Amino acid sequence: MSAPKYLVDARDVSKRFSQEPDLAQKVAGLLGARTKRIVVHALDHVSLGIAEGEVVGLVGESGSGKSTLGRIIAGIWEPSEGEIHFAGRPRNELNDTQRRAADLAVQMVFQDPMSSLNPRMHVAEIIGEAPEYHGIVKASETAAYVADIMQKVGLDPSFAERYPHQFSGGQRARIGIARALAVKPRVIVADEAIAALDVSIQAQVINLFMKLRADLGLAYLFISHDLGVVRHLADRVAILYLGRIVESAPADELFNTPNHPYTVALLANMPKVETGKHAFAPLEGEIPSPINPPSGCHFHPRCAHAMPRCAEVAPKLREVAPGRLSACHLNDGA
């Protein structure tokens, strides 16, 4: 068997959340009112793989399912359907040791640098707990190990005894990254990891991500709504719309010649410094609700090219050029 193409990949993954009726609704139900169980299709048959050392950008509107996909790939949530493969093998079929190795190999860096750090642990504990527990380092060597990792992410090791609230936002982000690095991961899922940072600090953290990639060969799933950052970092970009991937392509190609009408609209709305003062020409229409998404192509109520078919048949995500996938009926003619 040849080496698997992807280090970790989600295959045909779906995630549904059902909102249990609350007490008031239950009472209403007893009194005869019709109550519906609300089901949110956060992810709808999504496949996405990350190869060794690759940076995959994941872009989409709020509520499109980016964080859900990130958490599933990082092993925090189980998908409702579909499988996560690690190094080519289904994660659920691994034995305990293998499963743990697979779990540790994919780590997550979170959006909010404060709420992702336990406020009652000092930095040395935050970083050192997991490697010590998993036997990656001996208890006697943990302190040195932590110091080494802190240095790697640009934190002064003499701050090891401090608590998260005593750091600035950028430093907290580094602690979160250090915690992930401490278990020697091979993939990092970064969910809006720079969104909460100060403008002047964002570049520092982006550079740190790039340096770690060069030094350690890390792969990233980089979730962001900042298209400028994604363009800068990513090798490949996947665009999510209402729980479905609508386009995925090498970053250059996607930004230069977007295929899907939604991608086109997204890029047109991307604010850029160099354009100067101009009138904004927005995409019309609301983001539809994931509770009852539009029929057919989810994008059709807002799409300028929508045809009658679009409301009936959901377009398949298929290869439109080598390495490029898009889900739009406009490609059917070609």
Add this chain to the structure above:
Amino acid sequence: MTATLEVAGLSTHFFTRAGVVKAVDGVSFSVQRGQVLGLVGESGSGKTVTGLSIMGLVDRPGRIVSGSIKLAGQELVGLSEKGWRTIRGRKIAMIFQDPMMTLNPVLRIDTQMIETVLAHADVSKDSARERCRQALSRVGIPSPDERLTAYPHQFSGGMRQRVAIAIALLHDPELIIADEPTTALDVTIQAQIIAQVQKLAAETGTAIVWVTHDLAVVSGLSDRLAVMYAGRIIEEGPTAEVLTQPHHPYTAGLLHSLPINNPRGQPLNQIPGSTPSLLRLPPGCPFGPRCTRKQHDCTQAMPPETQGANGVRLRCYHPVAREGAMA
């Protein structure tokens, strides 16, 4: 002609147990009719407090310690609470980052909006409702009649923000202060809201102060740009001028660090260090510890405000020379 908003030497300090936080310290700027001023800066640099000061909404332990704020020539500092009632919500409106700051979750949209109209205008309930309907359609909410009877939670985030904007527009205010109104929104929705604000400024002559930390947004929206750092405006001028020829090392550093201004895949130019605490500011220029152009005089005293070419105001002893500026 007097400017719609004229802020001179505004200082708002917070008297906390840990010390005096000079959140806003000698800030001056003005906004003309129909113009948009972009206010950018780090987190904690005083953008929100500046906005709250203009609205007269600074709460204890904070207060305006000096300076003047004039709305179309009328002094607002020291105004009685009664005086504020004719100004706030009517002549000046504020849009917050979180629209739920404006909206009451348990009241229907029409209840909230009609109440706002009746609070300031002596009109019948029917004409108040009509006014609300128009305001909603003005911000691009389809079928406003049905939408008026909905509750806030029945709207998406972007729609809620537009309702908040519609409420801000009810009285055709002379000035709108928008505090990061699109930060939590997607690019497509952000573009919708900005488009409406642009239309508004052009059609009704409303002046706008747009607080954000996103340089890309203000570059497309604002006429003038003010950059704040540690409670002071360190550079202010026509937006295009500031963004293409930044003079202050902080502004220049921010622009240099944007991915768009760096070759793809290469390390970004970054500003070293982190934002200083307002309680422990370094002596002299607050940007000094992070500045690559710092010299001895920078640590001696706060750089005074100087008037540069092309209407740019600046606080720096050793500004970035033209050659060093971004193309």
Add this chain to the structure above:
Amino acid sequence: MTDAALTSAAVAPPVETPFRRFASDFFANKVAAVALVIIVILALLAIFAPWVTPQNPYDLTQISIFDNMLKPGAKSMEGKTFWLGTDEQGRDMFSAMIYGLRMSLFVSAVATSIAVLVGVSLGVTAAYFGGRVDSIIMRIVDLQLSFPAILIALILLAALGKGVDKVILALMLVQWAYYARTVRGNALVERRREYIEAAQCLALPRYRIIFRHLLPNCLPPLIVIATVQVAHAISLEATLSFLGVGVPITEPSLGLLISNGYKYILSGKYWVSVFPGLMLLLTILSINLVGDHLRDLLNPRLKA
């Protein structure tokens, strides 16, 4: 720019543990600080009662019936002064009160500790596992909280009979539900925090996540409740003893002392009842003042 330059320019506040920060905030409020000092003094008096009181009021060899119902400040047969007077048995009121306080504090502190332990374990378990476990535990809690505590305690004691251990059991049973509910509420909030997800992502085992990550972050609001509940337990115990179903007459608490002296109030012999009453008031008031201030401090909405 190198990373070294980065860290050196970084903010470097002095090392400050969350506890130390909290302590300095706490003592900024003078009223609460005084109340805390009073509590500490009362607790020390209670703990060291045999050494600080002039007599052991329950040692029959040390008291004399001829000294009964002396006014405050009166002298005994042997020439000792009873600053707070004596009761019908001729006991020194001051000594009796300190011993009573000792019993009151002991009963309520032990009952509260056990209640905290039981409540916290059940609350955290309910929150972490959710689903059916959660439903069952919380329904019991709801049931428990829908009856007045005093009623439950009275019924229990009527069934169990007198005795210090029985009172402790009754007080524990009427209290644990508060802790369970509070902890569950906090844990439900904390469980959604990203640091819990981070711990899950680091493949740490469940018990470790619950006890090292989740639990410590749910406790602070609990401190407030526990403080207020100790006061509540003291007054509940006093009520029970006053009604005659509490601690046995041989080991009286403050409540029983008040009850014993109650019948003399109308005949002008106020001290037998009023002094223990004041002591009870002072204790409960101090604890509540400390509890209120803790609540203010721990309420994030009130923080700047």
